Amino acid sequence: MAHEDLLEIARDVAREAGELAARLRREGVEVAATKSSPIDIVTAADRATEDLIRSRLADLRPGDGFLGEESGAERGTTGLTWVVDPIDGTVNYLYGLPNWSVSIAVVEGDPDPTTWTALAGAVDAPALGELYTASAGGGAWLEGRPLRVREAVPLDRALVATGFHYTQAIRANQARVAQPLLARVRDLRRAGGAAIDLAYLAAGRLDAYFEQGLNPWDQAAGALLVQEAGGVVRGLDEERPTNRMTIAGSAGVVEELRAALLELGA
Numbered sequence: 001m002a003h004e005d006l007l008e009i010a011r012d013v014a015r016e017a018g019e020l021a022a023r024l025r026r027e028g029v030e031v032a033a034t035k036s037s038p039i040d041i042v043t044a045a046d047r048a049t050e051d052l053i054r055s056r057l058a059d060l061r062p063g064d065g066f067l068g069e070e071s072g073a074e075r076g077t078t079g080l081t082w083v084v085d086p087i088d089g090t091v092n093y094l095y096g097l098p099n100w101s102v103s104i105a106v107v108e109g110d111p112d113p114t115t116w117t118a119l120a121g122a123v124d125a126p127a128l129g130e131l132y133t134a135s136a137g138g139g140a141w142l143e144g145r146p147l148r149v150r151e152a153v154p155l156d157r158a159l160v161a162t163g164f165h166y167t168q169a170i171r172a173n174q175a176r177v178a179q180p181l182l183a184r185v186r187d188l189r190r191a192g193g194a195a196i197d198l199a200y201l202a203a204g205r206l207d208a209y210f211e212q213g214l215n216p217w218d219q220a221a222g223a224l225l226v227q228e229a230g231g232v233v234r235g236l237d238e239e240r241p242t243n244r245m246t247i248a249g250s251a252g253v254v255e256e257l258r259a260a261l262l263e264l265g266a
């Protein structure tokens with residue numbers, strides 16, 4: 001199937017899932033359970049939204065694999081896997097802050113960011129009224145507007161977004177790194193959703209982004225947006241993003257940020 005057809009599926013399913021999550025938000029939201037730590041939460045809306053996405057994709061693309069944050073992995077037979085975060089930025093969603101999104105990507109190969117080839121992706125942010133899309137070789141788009149990362153600036157003029165882990169021990173090290181880094185950049189932003197951070201980067205609203213501990217579904221669609229907008233997404237030592245670190249932006253900023261993170265022991 002052509003990338004454009006996969007993109008249409010990603011976009012349509014993300015939009016429908018975004019409408020469901022937004023409606024459930026208006027009806028009220030409570031924490032259903034905690035996951036890796038007491039602050040790592042899941043709501044009934046995360047589960048209902050993933051169920052909707054999973055069943056739509058099963059109808060439209062039987063045979064493809066699925067990897068979702070809430071319901072886990074299912075191997076397919078076509079070599080393609082849909083990598084889904086039903087609600088990225090769940091804490092924002094719970095608190096009524098607008099930076100949460102539905103993130104859907106389709107990848108070829110094992111559903112592992114260090115090896116997969118992302119073919120298409122959509123990040124739908126209903127509370128922002130923004131639906132971002134990208135396909136491999138087809139560019140990154142926001143509502144009909146092609147996206148481009150900002151031209152590289154020196155790190156001391158870069159607006160850098162990041163996020164903090166749900167695990168307190170990892171947070172302690174992130175705080176230790178953030179303190180000196182703050183003096184070396186224009187400013188830091190922490191909006192609370194990796195997929196939108198990456199989409200903002202693709203749209204030229206940030207100069208760079210880094211985060212430790214992202215899962216495949218947090219970054220699958222967002223990383224493709226950044227790459228298709230002319231940016232780079234990589235790890236600390238590795239050329240591909242890993243669970244340990246994701247660094248993204250224009251090539252020049254990414255190199256300088258990476259060197260600073262290595263020096264600071266991130």
Ligand code: 2AM
Pocket residue numbers: 036085087088089090091162163164165166167192193194195211213214215218
């Ligand atoms: P979530 O909202 O789906 O949990 C927060 O910095 C961003 O990182 C969110 O996109 C969050 O996704 C994601 N994230 C993934 N794993 C995380 C972790 N272990 N700790 C904190 N944030 C995590």
Ligand code: CA
Pocket residue numbers: 046069085086087088089090
């Ligand atoms: Ca999530």
